[in-house]
Amino acid sequence: MKITKTILTAFFLIAFLSGNVQDKLFSKAGKIEFIAKDHTDLEASSRSAVVVMDKKTGELNFSIMVKSFELEKAGMQEKFNNKILETDKFPKAEFKGILDNISAVNFAKDGEYAVSATGKLTIHGVIKDITAKGKVTVKKGVVSVKSEFTVSIADYGISNPGIGDGIMTITVDCSLEAL
Amino acid sequence: MNGDSSLLYLFTFTLYLFIALMKFIKKKYILWAGLAILLAAGGYAYYEFMRGNPHLKNAKADYTFEVVEIMNVFEQDAALANKKFMDKIIAVTGKVSKTDSNGNPAIIFMQHPDKMSSIKCSMDSIYKNDYKNIQPGTTVTIKGICAGGEVLDFGLGTDVTLKRCAVENKILH
Secondary structure, eight states, X not given: OHHHHHHHHHHHXXXXXXXXXXXXXXXXXXXXXXXXXXXXXXXXXXXXXXXXEETTTOEEEEEEEGGGOBOSBHHHHHHIIIIISOTTTOOEEEEXXXXXXXXXXXXXXXXXXXXXXEEEEEEXXXXXXXXXXXXXXXXXXXXXXXXXXXEEGGGGTOOOXXXXXXXXXXXXXXXXXXX | OOHHHHHHHHHHHHHHHHHHHHTTOSXXXXXXXHHHHHHHHHHHHHHXXXXXXXXXXXXXXXXEEEHHHHHHHHHXXXXXXXXHHXXXXXXXXXXXXXXXXXXXXXEEEEEOXXXXXXXXXXXXXXXXXXXXXXXXXXXXXXXXXXXXXXXXXXXXXXXXXXXXXXXXXXXXX
């Protein structure tokens, strides 16, 4: 009896855990861009973001090492690292939140689904609540996430006057696979 | 207005100012010296603005590792490893587990044989011919600038990112 109980408990535990894992999608090569259009045309891009999305709960997490951003010119790269995002002091940027309308996404059917995400965005060591619109695309079983939103750099304690009108556009683009 | 034209406008404006001043100032050599300084400063500013990022094919690596070695180092103490290796040129040898050329830059993954941990190599597109035919299973040495490593949540292991990467050599199996 005791053995049966143990086996049943183990079975349910494995079923529960594997069910959770199957609901998760991830990418280790998510693309994130920071763009500030002005006379300096700051365009920083990285394909090293780690993205995890839970299909069931809508939980969405992004994290990226800020030093992984690449800029075209060396001078601008140094300015980005040393003066704008101070990457030695604040090496990581991340978003932890939830897709508000995950139930609108049919992962079994190809299509583009409008979504919005709400959560906490950490840049330059400052955490702020944000809501961003985006879309989830399902195509032949591959799920991808895209979003573009803007933030005020002053909100994140970035006071460098070299960034145009103080607005930075952030774009996110990634294809996810099952965890 | 972009940065190039801003510099050009500033330089042209200053040049006109000097020419105008030359009409009024008797000691012309002062102006010529000033003009020479302006040209040198303008040239330096333009060089600095246009300076590209380094390409690493012929650069000497600061550190060399096997895939598992570098992962162990970051797994043990990521903060300490970041302090030591950040911005250094690191050459890593290991088996390619996955290539992702769907975006720019292309990413080559070298994965730990037993874990989800991986080295992510963000490739320098100038060397595309060197890496475009690399397939999973190929053993390669890739060197790049260390952009940091972190222990990830959700059982995703430990990732180390190298950027502006170049293939040093490859062995086909």
